[in-house]
Amino acid sequence: MGLAELDPQQLDTLVAETTGAYRELLERKLSLDLTRGKPSAAQLDLADELLALPGAGRTRSAGGVDVRNYGGQQGLPEIREIFGELLGIGVDQLIAQDNSSLSLMHDSVVWALLHGVPGGGRPWSGQPVKFLCPVPGYDRHFSICAHLGIEMVPVETGPHGPDPDEVARLVAADDTIKGIWVVPTYANPSGAVYDEAVTRALVSMPAAPDFRIFWDNAYALHHLTDTEHPPLDVLGLAAEAGHPDRVLVFASTSKISYAGSGVSFLGASPANLDWFLGHAAKRSIGPDKVNHLRHALYFGDAEGVRRVMRRHRELLEPKFALVSAVLERRLGDLGIASWTTPEGGYFVSLDVLDGTASRVVELAGAAGIALTPAGASYPYGRDPRDRNIRIAPSFPPEPELAAAMEGLTTCVVLAALEQQGAVQR
């Protein structure tokens, strides 16, 4: 029965239970963290082999290159081959770089601002620049825009991405829109999986030649169910649509091997790769090829990566099930919240009663449960309905996660009761 339909006595009972539970929560003086999509120690342990690789005497790539020395801006072919197969990108269109795909996105935006992009004429800077931001989305994408003075235009996203007609309409109406952030598979935090229709529409719509889709495939291989959504050949679709340079594909092993010490990847058209590497060559004499070799030896081949990902799933699936179970048990009947049940990725997106997300985060924080600030999934941190909360279940051990979820749901109910006037703040 929904909160709105409770009779006065039922409401009194719920108020008593909830305020009591919150008092107990405060007394427990918890210190729990649901903020970031960090792998757990057990997940990191899966890659223990990396700690002693490449191993004594292993200093050369399959092609005979001494990986310890300078050079090789494109990255080691063997690691590009493995991830090219997994991402559905030809090895010639995929480069391997250092430990952070966020860096590749940041640098791509910076270089577009300072130098422009292939086919695009003048630099983006010195003119207004806007990016479309499917929401809820990834806060670090939005931080890059905010930091570089790029105006963000939010677009609502559904389970298969944003409405492509709406995107096309916005882009056609405003040629200062130069980019869109997309997490196409198991999006952060919505879990959305862009389907082929949306993808085809995005790569086909009319847009300025310097419009770019930042296709951040951070969770391409991070399945949580047997429904393993394969990565779409977005570069092929873009080329087929006559816009080969529209898409930059990003990926990394941050949530496959080590979060801070993995390998990042950029997939793009030949013109975009030449552009990226031309700028990158001014910045460095090449990426960490020893780490490329280390990873290539660890994985062996694409199947080796899939094997690792199945073990990640074994560790993550129970945590996501726990989150769903607590949300369902505590909030399922009250009609004050909805949430996603993602088929992959790292997040559950929880929508609470409009206008209460900030208060939920505040109540939880006071009880020692750290949540990502309300609004973080929106440009400028502004969730217009103040309802979205991102839950990151991966890092805490299950008992801590359970305690945090119980506490969080108490706060969700309490904030709703406050808003309805049933509890005084």
Next chain:
Amino acid sequence: MGLAELDPQQLDTLVAETTGAYRELLERKLSLDLTRGKPSAAQLDLADELLALPGAGRTRSAGGVDVRNYGGQQGLPEIREIFGELLGIGVDQLIAQDNSSLSLMHDSVVWALLHGVPGGGRPWSGQPVKFLCPVPGYDRHFSICAHLGIEMVPVETGPHGPDPDEVARLVAADDTIKGIWVVPTYANPSGAVYDEAVTRALVSMPAAPDFRIFWDNAYALHHLTDTEHPPLDVLGLAAEAGHPDRVLVFASTSKISYAGSGVSFLGASPANLDWFLGHAAKRSIGPDKVNHLRHALYFGDAEGVRRVMRRHRELLEPKFALVSAVLERRLGDLGIASWTTPEGGYFVSLDVLDGTASRVVELAGAAGIALTPAGASYPYGRDPRDRNIRIAPSFPPEPELAAAMEGLTTCVVLAALEQQGAVQR
């Protein structure tokens, strides 16, 4: 006896010898490379231990941080402590980053252009920006400027750096000069060692608050003789002079451990570090801390680094001696060339007869001896006297180095004879 003083018969003999030697050189069809300051395979072998580090079960820093996960933007304290001691920089003023100090320089310039620097008001971009470039200097410094539209102003450098009065005069006369590139110890390629007087003058002179010294201490520990020039406390001297934010110190292990897989460092004032880290946090969720731990375990302590550097010296010293010996034997008497005998670093700077450097490089290239393009050590690749050639002896094995140096000196003499009209081109 100098070339100019030879009698006709002596000149004929020299012409016959030199043209004959060059013909033989062409017939040998060599393929030798003196272009880049790359460590040799034997030098890289010194760090073999790194190939299996940090080793099974080693996942935490001394402070208990799981190095495999996200975070720790400043880098691991233990590696900062070791290099802080070696560079004479307090650990609080030194951060450790990824594998390339060139990247830290590039990003510092980019962020200054886009955002300005502490105390400096508006961004550098949108106004003319110039950098002073002590010459001959490092081509990759100049590439950053050229790529980012920064005008370069060359300043002649002596054995202790440029004339500080000249630098002060230029900076005072032109407030669009926002920076100077300095390789203070065993400069690339001149071998210059900035002394305390020059250093004090540079940090003390009047300059705009957003003027920055890019103090690239790439060879701080790379001694070739028992005269080990210690790094000056340039940050302390700058603070003492009332300009704590003027200097950014860069260093790396690229020529201590691995050229592509080492650790880079930035030393700076608290305001500059906050500035750098604030921008870096938009670009990445932290550096490769596993590599920091790997290096900390390998070196152990500062003395561990010094021990490694003594072994590098053992490998490099004979190569530099060989270069000096060939230059002396083949060119010592002719009065057509002068060269440096560096006490450290990676280069010998050879000045040939004015107007012949390009021709020497061309002749050598035709004979299979690759040299850095003439002029590379000057902004825009323009050596006004066309005389400077950078010799990088580290990479080739000694027999190859010897062959390359014999060939190079033949080309130096031949180009001089051509210029004097004694040989037809």
